[in-house]
Amino acid sequence: MTDTFQSSQPIYLQLADRLNRQIVSGELKPGDKLPSVRETAVSSKVNPNTVQRTYRELEASGIVESRRGQGTFVTENEDILLSIREKLKQEQIQNFIQVMHDMGYQNEEITKGLQTYLEGDTADD
Amino acid sequence: MIEFKDVTKRYMTKTALRDVNLKLDKGKIIGLVGLNGAGKSTTMKLIAGLINPSKGSVELDGEKVTRRIASKVSYLSELDEYYSFYTVQQTIDFFATQFPDFNKEKAEEIRAYMNLDANTKVKHLSKGNRGRLKIILTLSREVPVLLMDEPLSGLDPLVRDSIVKGLITFVDTEKQLVLLSTHQIMEVEMILDEVIAIKDGELVDHRNVEELRYDEQKGILEWMSSIYE
Incomplete structure (x- = not known):
């Protein structure tokens, strides 16, 4: 984990x-234990109170579960994992499209560019 | 937990702090920023009970701060004031005799973490290692309030980094309050809960850092330049 934040x-x-x-x-797998608040604070060099808040937020979204006296674990609930996966995808696409639109690209150009890029990518493999 | 009520502090004719009202809660790491001579050290010394307000009052847990507050406050001064003929270990042992709340096991743990040789004499320590020793002595006391006046100043980046990591590792962020003054904003940007700006003896702003980021998309440096420019 790098320690640069905006x-x-x-x-x-x-x-x-x-x-x-x-x-x-998949770097963290369903059922994996997250590092303790203090460990994460040290490794990412942020305030433990901030890490505590992050863990609370993640718990509220259901992606992690805290078990009393044992720590915080990645959920094994497939539905939640799938919905987070979908949500991150949507966010990335939205950001990308926003930037492209801001620079004046049209949808057809974007779709075509993406297709060509992805095909080129597979051809390289 | 700490409260300033209309505090003014004058030295002879110079006013170091003017009508300061301030509330600090436990469990937070709080930065005190401001230009040299703005009143940062005066604020620290008032909380440590080393000086008294000319007007107004400073309270800790509802009790007026006096010199006896030393039992609740660990104060790291800007100055080096240790016996130069002691070794690191002897200095730690000496501090343990002076403060009943001094945790020697914790001191040993922090000393090892900071890679500071126990048998070196204080007078032979580099500036960076004297900085580390100060951190060991300050953090090893189990007190509700830790005051650190310029803990990073004049130290090289590696030492500053090890001190910041030491703070994250050894401060009890549930029970202790840390107030630290610094010019090194970059180093402490990610570990501060709150930040207080003082300018010409007056408290200009007191913010929760995450809220500042959330509400105004500003980091501490940008916020400071909007205050001091």
Whole structure:
């Protein structure tokens, strides 16, 4: 985990984002135990209170569960995992399209560009 | 937990703090920022009970702060004031005899974490290692309030980094309040819960840092430049 955060955005949200991605990418697997609040604070060099808040937020979204006296674990609930996976995908697409539209690209150009890029990508493999 | 009520502090003819009202809660790491001479050290010394307000009052847990507050407050001064002929270990042992709340096991743990040799004499320590020793001595006391006046100043980036990590590791963020003054905003940006700006003896702003980011998309540096420019 790198320790660079944008100082102008809430750290607890950036950290939550980071953990969500690790879960979606499979770096953290269903049922895995998250590092303790203190461990995460030290490894990402942020305030333990901030990590606490991130864990609370993730718990509220259902993607992690805290078990009394044992720590915080990635959920094994498939529905929640799928919905987070879908949500992150939508967010990324939305950001990408926003940037492309801001630069003046039309939908057809974007779709075509994407297709060509993805096909080129598979051809390279 | 700490409350300033209309506090003014004058030294002879100079007013160091003017009509300051301030409330600080436990369980937070709070940064005190401001230019040199703005009143940061005066604020710290008032909480430590080392000086008294000329007007108004400073209270800790509803009790007026006096010199006896030392039993609840661990104060790291800007100055080095240790016996130079002691070794690191002897300095730690000496502190343990001075403060009943001094946790020697914790001191040993932090010393090992900071990689500071126990047998080196204080007079032979580099500036960075003296900085580390100060952190060990301050954090090893189990008190509700930790005051750190410029803990990072004049130290190289690696030492600053190890001190910041030491804070994250060894401060009890549920029970302790840390108030630290610094010019090194970059280093502490990610560990502060709240930040207080003082300018010419007056408290200009007191913010929750995450709310500042959320509400105004500003980090501490941007917020400061909007205050001091």
